[in-house]
Amino acid sequence: MTAAELATPPPRFDLEAQTLIVGAGACGLVAALAAHEAGQQVLVVEADPVPSGSTALSAGLIPAAGTRAQHAAGIQDTPELFAHDIEAKAKGENDPALVARLARTAAPVVDWLTERHGLPFSLVDDFDYPGHSRRRMHGLPSRSGQELIDALRSACEAEGIDIICDRRATRLFTRSDRVCGLDLRRPDGVAETVGCERLILACNGFGGNRAMVAEHMPAIADALWFGHDGNRGEAMRWGTGLGAALNHMGAYQGHGNVAHPHGILITWAVITEGGVQVNREGRRFWDESQGYSEAARAVLAQPGGEAYAIFDARIAAIARQFEDFKRAEAAGAIRQGETVEELAEALSLPAAPLAETLANLPTDGTPDSFGRRFTPPPLAPPFCGVHVTGALFHTQGGLRTDLDGRVLRPDGTALPNLFAGGGAACGVSGKGDSGYLSGNGLLAAVTLGWLAGRAIG
Numbered sequence: 364m365t366a367a368e369l370a371t372p373p374p375r376f377d378l379e380a381q382t383l384i385v386g387a388g389a390c391g392l393v394a395a396l397a398a399h400e401a402g403q404q405v406l407v408v409e410a411d412p413v414p415s416g417s418t419a420l421s422a423g424l425i426p427a428a429g430t431r432a433q434h435a436a437g438i439q440d441t442p443e444l445f446a447h448d449i450e451a452k453a454k455g456e457n458d459p460a461l462v463a464r465l466a467r468t469a470a471p472v473v474d475w476l477t478e479r480h481g482l483p484f485s486l487v488d489d490f491d492y493p494g495h496s497r498r499r500m501h502g503l504p505s506r507s508g509q510e511l512i513d514a515l516r517s518a519c520e521a522e523g524i525d526i527i528c529d530r531r532a533t534r535l536f537t538r539s540d541r542v543c544g545l546d547l548r549r550p551d552g553v554a555e556t557v558g559c560e561r562l563i564l565a566c567n568g569f570g571g572n573r574a575m576v577a578e579h580m581p582a583i584a585d586a587l588w589f590g591h592d593g594n595r596g597e598a599m600r601w602g603t604g605l606g607a608a609l610n611h612m613g614a615y616q617g618h619g620n621v622a623h624p625h626g627i628l629i630t631w632a633v634i635t636e637g638g639v640q641v642n643r644e645g646r647r648f649w650d651e652s653q654g655y656s657e658a659a660r661a662v663l664a665q666p667g668g669e670a671y672a673i674f675d676a677r678i679a680a681i682a683r684q685f686e687d688f689k690r691a692e693a694a695g696a697i698r699q700g701e702t703v704e705e706l707a708e709a710l711s712l713p714a715a716p717l718a719e720t721l722a723n724l725p726t727d728g729t730p731d732s733f734g735r736r737f738t739p740p741p742l743a744p745p746f747c748g749v750h751v752t753g754a755l756f757h758t759q760g761g762l763r764t765d766l767d768g769r770v771l772r773p774d775g776t777a778l779p780n781l782f783a784g785g786g787a788a789c790g791v792s793g794k795g796d797s798g799y800l801s802g803n804g805l806l807a808a809v810t811l812g813w814l815a816g817r818a819i820g
Contacts, residue, residue: 368533368534368535368597368600368601368604369443369534369535369537369601369604369605370534370535370536370537370546371536371537371538371543372536372537372538372543372558373536373556374530375674376544376557376558376612377555377556377557377742378556378557378558379404379556379557379558379559380405380406380557380558380559380560381398381403381404381405381557381559381560381561382394382395382398382403382404382406382559382560382561382563382788382816382819383406383408383544383557383561383562383563383710384398384403384405384406384407384408384414384544384562384563384565385408385532385545385562385563385564385565385566385598385661386407386408386564386566386785386787387407387408387409387414387416387512387516387528387740388414388415388416388417388418388419388512388565388808389508389511389512389515389643389785389805389808389809390565390567390666390783390784390808390811390812391406391407391409391563391565391566391785391806391812392414392512392515392516392518392519392787392812393472393476393515393808393809393816394563394603394782394812394813394815394816395407395519395524395526395818396480396515396518396519396522396524396816397812397814397815397817398563398816398817398819399519399522399523399524399592399816400409400479400707400817401817401819402621402819403496403816403819404527404681405524405525406527406557406559407513407519407524407525407527408527408529408530408532408545408557408594409506409526409527409528409529409530409548409595409700409726410528410532410566410665411528411529412528412529412531412532413527413528413547414512414515414516414528415509415512415551415591416512416567416591416593417512417567417590417591417594417709417756417757417786417804418508418511418512418805418808419507419509419512419591419806420508420589420590420628420756421508421628421804421805422502422506422507422576422590422628422630422685422738422755423502423506423507423508423509423510423511423805424487424501424502424506424510424787424802424805425472425473425500425501425502425510425612425725425743425802425805425806425809426445426471426486426492426495426499426500426501426800426801426803426805426806427439427445427469427472427473427518427806428440428444428445428466428469428496428497428711429442429470430440430470430474430484430486430497430499430501431466431474431477431687432473432484432485432486432501432581432644432740433486433498434476436486436488438486438488438497438498438499438620439497440497440499441816442463442466442469443463443466443468443497443498443629444483445466445469445495445497446459446463446466446467447496447545448494448495448800449462449465449466449497449644449791449800449803451464451494451640452494452654452792452793452798452799453791453792453793453798453799453800454793454797455796456588456611456771456794456798457790457791457792457793457798458789458791459793460766461618461753461764462791464756464766464810464814465791465806465807465810468754468810468813468814469806469809469810470665472809472810472813473501473809474483475575475813476515476518476809477607480521480616481502481518481520481536482503482511482514482515482597482656484501484502484503484504484758485497485501485502485503485504486498486499486500486501487500487501487502487506489684489741490632490635490681492629492631492635492651492801492802493635493653493654493655493799493801494555494654494800495800495801497616498820499540500554500802501666503758505519505685505686505774506660506684506685507685507686507774508685509686509744510686513672516598519709522772526732527603529549529550530547530548530555530715531547531548532545532546532547532566532597533546533548533595534546535601535604535605536556536558537605538566539594540605540606540778540779540788541778541779541780542559542562542605542778542780542781543558543559544557544558544559544562545557545558545562546708547560547619559780560780561780561781561782561819562631562764562780562781562782562783563768563782563783563784563812563815564598564601564762564782564783564784564787564788564814565784565785565787565808565812566593566786566787567590567591567593567594567595567757567785567786567787568590568594568596568598568599568757568759568760568761568786568787569594569595569596569599569641569758569786569787570588570591570592570593570594570615570755570757570758571590571592571594571595572586572594572595572596572610573588575596575599576755576758577756579612579613580612580613580615580755582660582756583615583617583659583660583663583755583796585663586617586627586659586663586751586753586755587621587753587754587755588621588754588755589618589754589755589756590626590755590756590757592673593631593756594665594758594786597759597784598761598762599612599762599786600768601786602762602778602781602783603737604610605770605778605781606772606773606778607762607770607772607778608648608762608763608771608773609760609761609762609763609789610760610761610762610763611759611760611761611790611792611793611794612705612758612761612798613642613721613760613794613795614714614758614759614760614789614792614793614794614795614799615656615755615756615759615760615792615795615796615800616661616755616756616757616758616759616799616804617654617655617656617657617658617660617753617754617755617759617796617799617801618655618656618658618660618661618753618756619640619657619658619661619662619663619670619751619752619753619754619755620633620634620655620657620658620662620751620755621751621752621753621754622674622691622696622750622751623669623697623752624701624737625691625694627690627691627692627696628680628683628687629672629688629691629696629749629751630687630688630689631654631801632677632681632682632685633651633672633674633678633682633747633749634655634672634674635739636650636654636674636677636761636766637674637675637678637738637740637741637742638651638672638673638674638675638678638723638742638787639651639672639720639721640658640661640662640670640671640672640673640751641670641671641712641717641786642665642666642671642721643666643667643669643670643671643712644666644713644727645667645712645713645714645716645719645720646716646720647718647720647733648661648664648670649661649733650727650733650734650735650747651735651737652735652798653797654797654799654801655801656796656797656799657796657797658752658753659754659755660753660796661753661795662751662753663750663752663753667754668753668795669750669751669752670750670751670752671710671712671748671749671750671751672749672751673717673742673746673747673748674742674746674747674748675742675743675744675745675746675747676699676745677740677743678697678745678747678748679697679747681742691749696749696750696817697746697747697748697749698747698748699745699746699748700712700745700746701745701746702744702746703718703721703746704717704718704744704766705716705718705746706748707745707749709798710748710750711747712748713738714732714761721742721746723743724737724741725737726739726741748795756804757786757804758786759792759798759799759804760787760789761783761786761787761788761789761790761804762783762787762788762789763788763789764782764783764784764788764811765777766814767782767814767815767817767818768782768783768784768811768812768814768818769781769782769815769818770782770783770788782815782818783809784805784807784808784811784812784814784815785807785808785811785812785817786807786808788806788807788811790803790806791803791806791807811818
């Protein structure tokens with residue numbers, strides 16, 4: 364951090380807000396709605412021309428246990444079971460108190476967004492995500508993060524919450540360890556200042572800062588960056604400048620199923636429903652049931668850092684509920700063949716090894732040589748495939764917070780009026796990539812955003 368990123372407050376600010384929020388992604392917009400409901404005068408500042416961020420690049424799915432949607436679907440789930448799944452995936456490397464807090468909070472937030480703000484969440488009920496012992500992913504109709512962001516922005520506008528875009532925060536104004544406001548820059552370079560009683564950092568992580576990625580997670584430093592370029596790590600630099608603690612800076616969410624060279628996310632449902640990944644030799648190379656975050660390293664370790672997801676028309680029909688998958692089809696990324704040989708030709712793969720690979724997939728539930736178990740039905744013609752690579756999606760480490768999003772010092776005491784959520788805060792995915800349970804990113808975004816927004820005492 365440079366000394367210029369923290370500065371003495373000006374004699375007067377151009378604008379004032381009780382709760383000032385940096386970032387209009389899912390975390391920032393949920394925080395804004397919660398703070399407004401708690402009686403605060405709220406201002407959200409966003410660097411982009413319109414709210415988008417990492418949320419818009421995701422599938423927009425929020426995991427939650429005990430929601431009304433689950434009850435309506437006859438799914439018995441509890442926050443305790445959800446917390447167990449999160450901790451099991453991260454092998455106990457996460458903070459159990461924070462895990463329990465987020466797991467308890469997720470369902471009330473999803474139900475609140477549905478009933479209070481009219482977001483039409485529904486349950487993904489036709490396939491399972493790795494590591495989740497119940498079906499608990501909730502999404503909007505298109506299953507896209509862009510729809511989620513647009514819906515949250517509309518909810519904020521309906522409540523009269525001010526969102527100012529094209530304003531990048533460049534400095535914090537502070538007195539001792541207390542935040543007084545922000546210095547903002549417009550695209551034309553003109554500066555504006557905003558004073559605040561409290562600040563919520565919802566400006567995500569540092570995946571767009573290649574130097575920080577190389578420092579904290581060198582194994583993924585050369586991967587395709589699939590997140591938002593605005594994620595530059597300012598929240599961490601500002602926080603540490605004020606004496607805050609960082610935690611698990613090597614944690615991240617990868618994804619090993621990004622269509623290449625199209626750069627379109629291919630839902631992991633094509634794998635969980637019975638598909639496989641093969642390398643350019645037509646051979647499988649790992650247990651795909653571990654999850655899509657670990658898949659990034661597994662795929663990048665293959666010749667050329669590439670792989671091919673192989674599935675069938677039945678699975679494609681399930682994947683088609685996702686807007687990204689439909690975009691991939693429209694772009695010609697999804698190839699099809701009536702036979703394995705036709706698919707191999709369409710993907711420029713050797714036909715004999717691919718046919719042998721698919722013929723050797725067990726169908727009786729016994730583990731294969733990688734330890735994966737397949738359940739019926741087996742892959743059947745017509746067959747589908749897509750050329751993919753591994754990518755870094757977003758970082759999972761960050762500022763250490765308490766259970767309401769207050770930023771903490773190394774000794775565990777809280778800074779007086781600084782909060783963080785989403786990618787700006789340390790999440791619940793442990794120390795690396797293998798601890799990421801599907802949906803952990805948006806889980807931390809919406810729950811910590813909601814908690815921080817309400818914590819005005």
